[in-house]
């Protein structure tokens with residue numbers, strides 16, 4: 525095995541072990557937790573390495589990079605868009621992204637619905653929630669969603685499959701727990717208000733620094749980038 529593949533393989537095994545241990549601690553089935561490998565800072569070779577090692581769920585934060593990488597990387601890959609989506613980028617993204625984690629406004633939902641109808645597709649989306657109401661963050665504030673939950677029941681093409689959040693960046697991952705717990709509670713409240721037309725089954729939460737806490741709090745998708753690429757130096761960074 526090349527150095528690249530052995531480093532990736534060790535990182536991947538460590539992350540999977542930690543997901544499994546966190547699931548175990550909270551009496552969950554580790555298979556309920558999908559690892560989305562976030563490749564936004566990864567070189568193409570590294571991404572190919574992950575695919576060779578059997579990773580099928582890849583996340584990109586920039587729509588353009590998602591589209592171009594989906595064209596250059598053949599193979600059984602499912603693409604997740606995890607970063608901000610502008611309304612004018614919806615059309616190229618919809619045919620490629622299996623799940624959009626970062627839908628942060630009703631205007632964007634409406635736009636996705638319109639383009640989905642035109643293209644004859646049924647995109648799955650998650651609503652990004654700014655649970656901690658940080659000024660610098662995108663996302664719905666919880667009261668916005670709860671106050672307008674009826675708007676979520678009217679879509680016929682897109683499927684609102686769950687919620688996503690980014691916890692505040694903190695040194696101690698334990699401090700992220702309340703944000704994850706809030707997202708889970710919001711999901712329950714929202715699901716009760718919207719009924720079966722809005723599945724809301726997924727909770728996308730947890731990154732390299734805090735994914736174990738997120739799994740303990742019910743994450744079904746964890747988005748992990750830097751933790752998978754530890755020990756690899758990009759060409760640009762080399763002297």
Ligand SMILES: *Cc1c(COP(=O)(O)O)cnc(C)c1O
Nearest residue numbers: 562585606731732747748749750
């Ligand atoms: C970059 C990114 C991640 C992954 O972050 P790491 O700390 O590298 O694991 C997860 N989610 C979103 C929305 C991101 O932009």
